[in-house]
Amino acid sequence: MKRLFRRLCLGALGCTLLVGAARADDEIRIGAIYPLTGAAAGTGVELKAAAELAAAIVNKEIPLPGNLAAGAGLPNLKGAKIKLIFGDHQGNPQVGATEAERLITQEHVVALIGCYFSNVTATASQVAERYGVPFLNASSSSTPLTERGFKWFFRTSPHDDLFVANFYDFLKEVEQKKGIKLRKLALFNENTLWGGETTKIEVKLADEQGFSVAEKILYPAKSTQMTSEVQRLKAADPQVLMQSSYLGDAIMSMKSYKELGFAPPMILANDAGFSDSEYLKTLGKDGDYVLSREVWALDLADRNPLIKQVNDLMQARNKVNLNGNSARVFTGIAVLADAINRAGSTEPEAIRKALQETNIPADQIIMPWKGIKFDEKGQNALGTGIIVQVLNGQYRTVWPFNLATTDVVYPFPKWEGR
Amino acid sequence: MTNLTVTLLAQTVASGLMIGLIYALIAIGLTLIFGVMDIVNFAHGEFLMLGMYASFWGASLFLLDPLVTLPLTALMLFALGVLIYRLVIRRILAAPMLSQIFATFGMMILLRGVAQFLWKPDHRTVSHSLVEGKITVLGLQFGTPQLTASLGAVLVTGGIWWFLNRTRLGTALEATSIDREAATLMGINSQRMFALAWGLGAACAGVAGALLSTYFPIFPEVGADFILIAFVVVVLGGFGSVAGAFWAGIIVGEVEVLGGFFVGPAYKTALVLSLFLLVLLFRPRGLMGKA
Numbered sequence: 001m002k003r004l005f006r007r008l009c010l011g012a013l014g015c016t017l018l019v020g021a022a023r024a025d026d027e028i029r030i031g032a033i034y035p036l037t038g039a040a041a042g043t044g045v046e047l048k049a050a051a052e053l054a055a056a057i058v059n060k061e062i063p064l065p066g067n068l069a070a071g072a073g074l075p076n077l078k079g080a081k082i083k084l085i086f087g088d089h090q091g092n093p094q095v096g097a098t099e100a101e102r103l104i105t106q107e108h109v110v111a112l113i114g115c116y117f118s119n120v121t122a123t124a125s126q127v128a129e130r131y132g133v134p135f136l137n138a139s140s141s142s143t144p145l146t147e148r149g150f151k152w153f154f155r156t157s158p159h160d161d162l163f164v165a166n167f168y169d170f171l172k173e174v175e176q177k178k179g180i181k182l183r184k185l186a187l188f189n190e191n192t193l194w195g196g197e198t199t200k201i202e203v204k205l206a207d208e209q210g211f212s213v214a215e216k217i218l219y220p221a222k223s224t225q226m227t228s229e230v231q232r233l234k235a236a237d238p239q240v241l242m243q244s245s246y247l248g249d250a251i252m253s254m255k256s257y258k259e260l261g262f263a264p265p266m267i268l269a270n271d272a273g274f275s276d277s278e279y280l281k282t283l284g285k286d287g288d289y290v291l292s293r294e295v296w297a298l299d300l301a302d303r304n305p306l307i308k309q310v311n312d313l314m315q316a317r318n319k320v321n322l323n324g325n326s327a328r329v330f331t332g333i334a335v336l337a338d339a340i341n342r343a344g345s346t347e348p349e350a351i352r353k354a355l356q357e358t359n360i361p362a363d364q365i366i367m368p369w370k371g372i373k374f375d376e377k378g379q380n381a382l383g384t385g386i387i388v389q390v391l392n393g394q395y396r397t398v399w400p401f402n403l404a405t406t407d408v409v410y411p412f413p414k415w416e417g418r
Numbered sequence: 419m420t421n422l423t424v425t426l427l428a429q430t431v432a433s434g435l436m437i438g439l440i441y442a443l444i445a446i447g448l449t450l451i452f453g454v455m456d457i458v459n460f461a462h463g464e465f466l467m468l469g470m471y472a473s474f475w476g477a478s479l480f481l482l483d484p485l486v487t488l489p490l491t492a493l494m495l496f497a498l499g500v501l502i503y504r505l506v507i508r509r510i511l512a513a514p515m516l517s518q519i520f521a522t523f524g525m526m527i528l529l530r531g532v533a534q535f536l537w538k539p540d541h542r543t544v545s546h547s548l549v550e551g552k553i554t555v556l557g558l559q560f561g562t563p564q565l566t567a568s569l570g571a572v573l574v575t576g577g578i579w580w581f582l583n584r585t586r587l588g589t590a591l592e593a594t595s596i597d598r599e600a601a602t603l604m605g606i607n608s609q610r611m612f613a614l615a616w617g618l619g620a621a622c623a624g625v626a627g628a629l630l631s632t633y634f635p636i637f638p639e640v641g642a643d644f645i646l647i648a649f650v651v652v653v654l655g656g657f658g659s660v661a662g663a664f665w666a667g668i669i670v671g672e673v674e675v676l677g678g679f680f681v682g683p684a685y686k687t688a689l690v691l692s693l694f695l696l697v698l699l700f701r702p703r704g705l706m707g708k709a
């Protein structure tokens with residue numbers, strides 16, 4: 001018995017040594033922290049699949065035609081391979097921080113990517129900052145994340161302020177294109193942190209850019225009826241209704257609009273509830289014609305063949321289409337691989353420097369951005385959102401005009417006679 | 419505020435009335451249970467939620483309209499109410515009030531958790547119902563599902579009132595609520611009356627759930643949105659008073675909708691809860707409650 005135990009110990013030791021040796025030579029470990037269990041596990045598993053697809057492409061396990069960033073692998077590191085080590089934050093900021101610590105100190109990762117939830121990204125990136133390990137955030141949109149003066153934090157995705165700014169760019173361009181006026185706004189946002197912050201930015205930008213706010217309503221998202229809200233909006237008679245809602249209230253508001261016959265010329269929604277797959281399932285035709293900002297849409301593939309190729313690979317491996325979240329995580333891994341290759345080393349400082357010098361053109365990514373280039377805060381300065389419109393139960397890209405797959409339908413049709 | 423026309427105002431009043439009648443129906447179940455045995459049922463919103471899910475599954479699995487399955491939903495909830503009485507409430511009748519509160523509160527969390535576990539936290543809706551679209555009367559627009567729901571609420575409320583005041587069994591229930599011991603001496607089985615109150619109370623919430631399910635999103639925590647308002651209605655109407663809950667439901671609906679319209683939607687819940695505080699301060703027995 002004793003002898004057996006000793007042998008097992010020796011064997012285990014030997015294995016550890018072997019793995020250790022292998023790791024040093026041709027394996028570059030990247031930590032990825034996502035919600036793999038808990039309420040958001042469904043999303044987390046998709047994000048994991050997207051990250052693994054990106055790693056497989058970098059490692060040339062799958063050949064990718066086209067000019068995808070980092071599709072060339074890691075020639076500067078003698079063709080070393082990326083290995084993703086996953087951490088599960090369960091939607092909990094504390095767990096996120098612990099997982100970051102574990103990945104850095106025990107798994108010896110050279111960089112971290114995560115965490116989807118803004119509040120988890122905040123705590124996990126603090127740990128990375130303390131240890132001096134590069135942290136790439138691909139899909140959290142809370143603006144303050146890049147306002148913390150961190151040295152090791154980089155974000156590829158556009159943030160909330162930018163998305164709101166997009167609304168006004170969109171309105172002005174539509175005004176020009178259609179020869180109409182869209183200056184009288186009503187803001188209709190839910191009253192938690194997100195809706196409140198969005199309202200502030202919307203009001204500020206409206207003032208700066210010559211739009212008037214005829215009505216501003218912050219409504220309680222948990223509510224049994226929306227009659228008073230809708231009646232106020234009706235009385236204000238806006239040209240554009242700008243709305244930030246979660247799923248339940250998005251559905252209830254559309255039903256109330258129909259019931260009370262409220263049909264402003266344009267409804268411009270702020271993603272979230274309006275992009276949830278349940279939104280269309282529930283409302284069917286009554287969900288049509290709403291415009292919403294988005295980070296990504298599958299129909300972008302019409303203009304960018306790279307998207308179709310990557311999506312086909314995702315379909316083949318995981319039987320799901322890419323979406324705004326998984327496409328951003330895929331891109332995040334590609335950006336990390338590109339930087340590590342240019343760094344030619346696994347030293348954190350070299351990788352950080354390479355990330356700071358990132359300059360990837362628009363035609364090498366699967367996002368609707370003008371490219372990827374970080375400013376001094378670590379924020380990608382070339383990111384932008386898109387605007388989609390629900391037409392016949394599908395989200396179609398209508399802005400920026402050069403990426404659009406169809407024309408904006410204006411005005412929002414009256415409910416009668418649909 | 420621009421364009422404040424008579425139509426807009428009338429429309430707002432009408433909408434307040436329609437939602438108020440639903441509040442009334444939910445509150446009647448609550449007030450019935452309290453009136454008969456002085457127990458506050460915190461799980462009442464969850465009965466509503468279960469009524470909604472029963473309608474949803476009837477519609478999505480068997481393609482039966484929520485209005486068709488409504489009697490069945492009411493029966494199921496009645497049975498559940500009786501079951502909960504027999505399993506839980508009967509054992510805590512003599513317990514301190516805190517234990518009673520915690521028992522029904524715990525049931526609320528349990529039912530919510532079970533719903534989330536079994537049916538996921540997603541928002542669901544009955545996609546096609548017998549009642550769809552809207553009708554326009556004198557320039558006022560009424561969503562057909564909302565109108566049906568409020569008419570249904572009036573019918574059920576009227577039915578409950580008739581039962582309590584015009585039938586032998588109902589009178590026995592009333593008698594138990596007025597004086598339990600005297601009623602027992604008259605040969606009324608108070609245990610059966612309690613079970614009946616729980617059954618009826620749960621059935622009211624179930625019917626309200628079925629009526630709401632034709633237009634309201636269904637999710638495990640949906641009861642929370644309604645229960646708070648239902649408590650205000652019960653207090654305003656007077657604990658234990660069915661007629662009081664009916665009128666109070668309408669008042670609360672109007673305060674919420676009209677107040678939200680004039681003062682601002684951000685304050686609509688605050689207005690309803692201010693009403694709650696005022697009633698407690700100046701007329702704690704409510705509009706028609708027992709002194």
